[in-house]
Amino acid sequence: MTDPTQTNKHADEESLRMVSAQPIAGEPVSDEELRPHVLDGFIGQPRLKAQLQLFLDAARKREVPPDHILLAGPPGLGKTTLAMIVANELGVPIRVTSGPAIQHAGDLASILSSLDAGEVLFIDEIHRLPRAAEELLYIAMEDFRVDVMVGKGPGASSIPLTLPRFTVIGATTREGMLPSPLRARFGFTAHLDFYPHEELEKLVTRSASVLGLPLDDGSAHELAVRSRGTPRIANRLLRRVRDWAVVHDLASVGPADVREALALYQIDTEGLDRLDIAVLDAIVRSFDGGPVGLNNLAAMVGEESETVETVCEPYLVREGFLVRTPKGRVATRKAWEHLGLEPRERADGDQGTVGKLF
Template sequence: MLEKSNLFLKNINNLNNQGKKGSQAPVDDILDSTLRPKDWENYVGQDKVKQNLKVIIEAAQQRKESPEHLLLYGNPGLGKTTLAYLISQEIGADIRITSGPALERSGDLAAILTNLTEGSVLFVDEIHRLSRVVEECLYPAMEEFKLNLILGKGPMARIMELKVPRFTLIGATTKLASMSSPLRSRFGATFGLNFYTLEDIQKILTRSSRLLNVEIEDPALSIIAKTARFTPRVANHLLRRVRDFAQVRGQGIITKDSAQNSLQSVEIDESGLTNNDQRILEALIHKFAGGPVGLKTLASATAEEEDTILDIYEPYLMRLGLIALTPRGRVATKLAFEHLGLKPPSRLL
């Protein structure tokens, strides 16, 4: 049986994979889109990114052109898809959504591109997972709004050039480094989304609790915010779980106690660490004497996938200052030993 915290992270992963594997529960799906900000004012934080995007959009509108292709990168749940919707709304354009793995063959891409309306937005999620063939087919479409399709095979093969409507491509990725540099360089602008501040997460939670019609006391708000991994999706997810507990076991109002109890029930500690985060830290400290240790070794020692360690656990553990990356691998910091109630080794004192 899965541990509760495993289930929690599985849920986070499901949410993170929203629309990608069709694995998300419909109720969460509906709630997620209810909570998704529909205008810039409600898109909290990321001020620099918002400012720069607005300038790009306004300048293009003044020139009566479509904005350049835009690339958004950042950890899961930080707001890339939401931003893509807001951009298309600001441009006043239709948005067509697909993802890297969904575009298996160049014909899939051709079908989408030729059906776009002039000036619309094509959003490609997980763009780092495009196949080489599709990627190469995308280059002329991005640069000159044309497709070179190869018809037939062998000596009889010929290239057919097809015009496609002008469009703005918005690519989103959690793994900028996995994208080829020719693809990266074809975007007019690239924006990285950062983790949110506690203050911003609190603002998001306040708005979400209003939309979910649930009363939440200030101390409870700050407890949930501290456990939200600086990530809006996790904040909303936790709020929904805490709301369920308050509804079933309490008075329907989220109090400090009910927030603490429900987070304890799903095995999340006061800094937002799950059992799995703790396991990574413990392995690093107990099996590898605090490191340095390589990703592959840590993954096999903890029976976790390398990608999950890289995308879910490490960014947060690093953000909390519990692990650090060195050229020889990751190491546990003094804080990590203290967090587990252990005496740090003398080299860290």
């Protein structure tokens, strides 16, 4: 088990970064205005949208609440947004809770027993439900029933309570952590994927118009390429660009403004920030491209190993800047080139790991 204090520490660490995919303090509320409310307004993910549209149309036509839906994917890609859209499209209320908010099975039982017919129950971070709550949830999802415990001790008994039909929408960043019986209760699982630049450009354009910020040609592109495939990051960077436009009294924002504003926050053309660059720089300059063990690397950049591993590496690996090998972390040719360096040949004629890998 991971130590929860550690997780919080990393969450804190993460929340300080402009390029974090997690919401940062004070942000969720102001982000509301940028959330699309109908499926048509949800940008990108065309296949998923088509599937969901069919799924919702069928439920509406049959006049029954749809099957339970699982939304899986990394943070910031639109899981919560989609859950809200589904409820809105169905014209039903949505009740919101999360795995960590439910401490005891009883907490979940009381939510379930108060649901109205057709209502959507959104359970964020569903992989973090306590075990007993998970078991209660299987039954509720399958049989629309909860067993309510009456009394305490040896005289306690359980009374089955029938629930009206409702729809659970679960969201998870860790689908693999969901026990398969729970996963099997979902009639539809949607996997959200990182967004290509073109889609993020559309998203930035839409958000800028919601914020009333005129963008010149090419500005949306400059924002999109720095957003790590993640709508939440795109919207956050856009807000910082808006600050820039306000302070500089700009009537509209040009690509050079975007570059300058985001350079101020030390976010480079690939969406890498100061820490990402420090990591790559350490591997390349101090360890000759690697392989280097995680602990040495972390010490070199003055961060906790876990921070480097959970906060920086996933994006660096995904974008092909870094590979994890059994011997340690290795900077790829792309990393060297991004730092403006030639992948170096070793003095002994051995090309080193970079040469062997590529």
